[in-house]
Amino acid sequence: MSSTLFTPTQLGGLSLKNRIVMAPLTRSRAIGNLPNALMAQYYRLRADAGLIITEGTSPSPNGLGYARIPGLFDKAQVRGWRRVTDDVHQAGGRIFVQLMHTGRVSHPANMPAGASVMAPSAVAAQGEMWTDADGMQPHPAPREMSEADIAQAIAEYAASAKLAMQAGFDGVELHAANGYLIDQFLNTASNQRKDRWGGSIENRIRFAVEVAEATVAAIGAERVGMRISPYGVFNGQVPDAEMDELYLRLIDELNALDLLYIHVVDHSAMGAPEVSPALKAKLRARFKGQYILSGGYDVARADADLDAQRGDLVAFGRLWVAN
Numbered sequence: 001m002s003s004t005l006f007t008p009t010q011l012g013g014l015s016l017k018n019r020i021v022m023a024p025l026t027r028s029r030a031i032g033n034l035p036n037a038l039m040a041q042y043y044r045l046r047a048d049a050g051l052i053i054t055e056g057t058s059p060s061p062n063g064l065g066y067a068r069i070p071g072l073f074d075k076a077q078v079r080g081w082r083r084v085t086d087d088v089h090q091a092g093g094r095i096f097v098q099l100m101h102t103g104r105v106s107h108p109a110n111m112p113a114g115a116s117v118m119a120p121s122a123v124a125a126q127g128e129m130w131t132d133a134d135g136m137q138p139h140p141a142p143r144e145m146s147e148a149d150i151a152q153a154i155a156e157y158a159a160s161a162k163l164a165m166q167a168g169f170d171g172v173e174l175h176a177a178n179g180y181l182i183d184q185f186l187n188t189a190s191n192q193r194k195d196r197w198g199g200s201i202e203n204r205i206r207f208a209v210e211v212a213e214a215t216v217a218a219i220g221a222e223r224v225g226m227r228i229s230p231y232g233v234f235n236g237q238v239p240d241a242e243m244d245e246l247y248l249r250l251i252d253e254l255n256a257l258d259l260l261y262i263h264v265v266d267h268s269a270m271g272a273p274e275v276s277p278a279l280k281a282k283l284r285a286r287f288k289g290q291y292i293l294s295g296g297y298d299v300a301r302a303d304a305d306l307d308a309q310r311g312d313l314v315a316f317g318r319l320w321v322a323n
């Protein structure tokens with residue numbers, strides 16, 4: 001039996017040896033927020049994937065909200081990542097870095113001196129998070145971002161994308177899913193702003209679009225993808241009545257930028273609400289670039305969805321964690 005999943009394909013200018021994507025998986029092994037030899041070995045051992053997308057990696061000290069997640073905003077981090085990308089390339093793999101700014105899903109005890117917990121609005125995420133210093137702690141109330149904070153954050157994504165090129169990455173994935181900073185702007189549970197960054201759909205997608213625009217200007221559209229999670233409930237996000245419309249409008253803007261791919265999260269296999277097949281089909285039809293399916297896949301379901309043209313590549317998450 002032939003398997004479409006195992007056939008080679010092109011992603012923009014990149015040749016991939018198969019359509020298997022290693023989904024971004026936070027592993028919390030970056031002591032001091034630096035990529036290290038253990039991480040290089042871990043990714044090298046997974047270079048059989050057509051494309052690896054790294055664990056969420058912060059473009060800013062302000063986005064290092066979890067303990068021991070890596071950053072990509074200074075020279076030492078670039079050197080650490082260079083070792084990872086060299087190892088993966090030597091093993092015949094391809095690798096994108098996922099840029100994840102944690103926004104309000106952060107705790108000061110996890111962050112370097114001088115960093116701030118900031119978000120579109122001063123609304124704390126429900127629940128608790130791990131800190132190495134004090135164990136589980138409630139999410140703190142973030143500071144509402146000023147215009148200057150927003151401009152700085154956008155510039156940080158673009159600067160980090162440039163560093164990603166120096167570090168040898170094949171591209172970057174902007175993490176606009178799962179309740180982190182970009183999603184915090186998209187979602188009314190975390191964005192209660194009354195200015196041009198909140199309220200209407202046009203205003204709530206503005207941060208995502210401006211981050212994408214700045215990143216594309218920095219490294220080229222053929223190297224930039226975006227991960228989205230319509231109807232996601234992780235990190236205190238709440239679906240609203242305008243959600244389909246919001247994502248379709250976002251897709252129109254990403255089309256105008258010629259973005260390389262969208263990567264659509266569906267965490268129903270992990271107990272979250274399902275993303276309706278109708279919305280997935282609409283996103284697929286509307287987006288001009290490539291489409292990465294993800295969530296609860298095995299080979300049979302991946303082949304079925306690829307053969308039905310529901311996507312171009314399939315991401316697997318938890319299966320890559322098993323050793």
Ligand SMILES: Cc1cc2nc3c(=O)[nH]c(=O)nc-3n(C[C@H](O)[C@H](O)[C@H](O)COP(=O)(O)O)c2cc1C
Pocket residue numbers: 023024025026027054055056098100175177178227265266267269270294295296297315316317318319
């Ligand atoms: C341990 C773990 C860490 C994760 N870290 C990230 C992350 O850093 N960024 C992200 O976008 N998704 C993250 N996810 C979600 C996965 O990328 C994926 O969407 C999810 O596991 C569902 O796919 P699966 O059913 O194939 O596991 C994580 C999931 C797990 C289990």
